[in-house]
Amino acid sequence: MNNIYGEWLKAQREAAGLTQQELATAAVMTRSHIAHIEAGRRTPSKEDARRLDRALNTGDVLSSFLPDDDTAVAGYFEAALQLEQQATMIREFALSFVPGILQTERYARAVLSTSFPPVGETECDRLVVTRLERAKILENPVTPVVWALLDEAVLRRRIGGPDVMAEQINHLIRLAEAKRIQLHLLPFTLGMHPLMSNMLTLMWFEDQPPVVYGEGLYMGKIHDSPSVVQELQHRYDSALGNALPLKESLDLLRATARDYEQHG
Numbered sequence: 001m002n003n004i005y006g007e008w009l010k011a012q013r014e015a016a017g018l019t020q021q022e023l024a025t026a027a028v029m030t031r032s033h034i035a036h037i038e039a040g041r042r043t044p045s046k047e048d049a050r051r052l053d054r055a056l057n058t059g060d061v062l063s064s065f066l067p068d069d070d071t072a073v074a075g076y077f078e079a080a081l082q083l084e085q086q087a088t089m090i091r092e093f094a095l096s097f098v099p100g101i102l103q104t105e106r107y108a109r110a111v112l113s114t115s116f117p118p119v120g121e122t123e124c125d126r127l128v129v130t131r132l133e134r135a136k137i138l139e140n141p142v143t144p145v146v147w148a149l150l151d152e153a154v155l156r157r158r159i160g161g162p163d164v165m166a167e168q169i170n171h172l173i174r175l176a177e178a179k180r181i182q183l184h185l186l187p188f189t190l191g192m193h194p195l196m197s198n199m200l201t202l203m204w205f206e207d208q209p210p211v212v213y214g215e216g217l218y219m220g221k222i223h224d225s226p227s228v229v230q231e232l233q234h235r236y237d238s239a240l241g242n243a244l245p246l247k248e249s250l251d252l253l254r255a256t257a258r259d260y261e262q263h264g
Contacts, residue, residue: 147182
């Protein structure tokens with residue numbers, strides 16, 4: 001979003017002599033939420049903006065001049081997108097294709113262009129841009145910590161052709177070799193495992209409890225119940241314990257990339 005909004009909020013907060021935590025307490029929000037809005041990483045909801053106006057005595061300025069959000073995502077993913085941008089740790093599990101924040105441009109376009117009902121080229125461009133914008137969280141060398149647990153089917157399901165697959169797999173290899181992500185594969189030889197029924201994103205935060213986002217066909221749900229989150233974390237840990245170690249995972253990724261390159 002245009003950061004004029006966030007900068008104005010910061011100026012009003014400082015003029016009122018408030019720290020981010022003090023404003024968060026007055027507006028019934030978290031400090032990290034305030035920080036993300038001020039930095040331009042998040043657009044507040046209308047209710048957030050109304051509470052900020054009341055806390056800062058700014059009338060209805062913050063609620064009246066909310067910036068337009070041009071982000072193109074499915075409606076059921078909107079809340080998860082906001083959480084993804086705030087997370088300090090993200091653990092992904094993917095069963096069918098590479099998680100969004102790890103996708104290359106051509107791979108993302110191949111995934112999005114085969115959606116049903118079909119989307120036009122302009123809308124596909126918007127979706128691709130949004131997906132690549134999400135991936136920019138990896139430009140920070142430290143936060144969030146990202147773990148990617150991938151079923152071997154993610155490598156074997158050819159999306160976009162051999163050259164697109166080779167490029168995508170090599171991208172994963174570079175991220176893992178640079179220690180930007182921790183990557184493990186669940187090989188076909190493992191058979192059944194505790195995560196086969198879903199894709200999951202587990203997220204931890206600086207100042208709020210962890211949540212889990214699960215997604216299926218045209219549906220997605222954020223789980224914040226402590227018991228459900230704990231059960232899904234246990235499932236993830238159980239599957240991770242049976243995954244290939246990093247070195248063996250990278251060896252399989254390299255071999256698969258070479259195979260795509262040779263047959264491209």
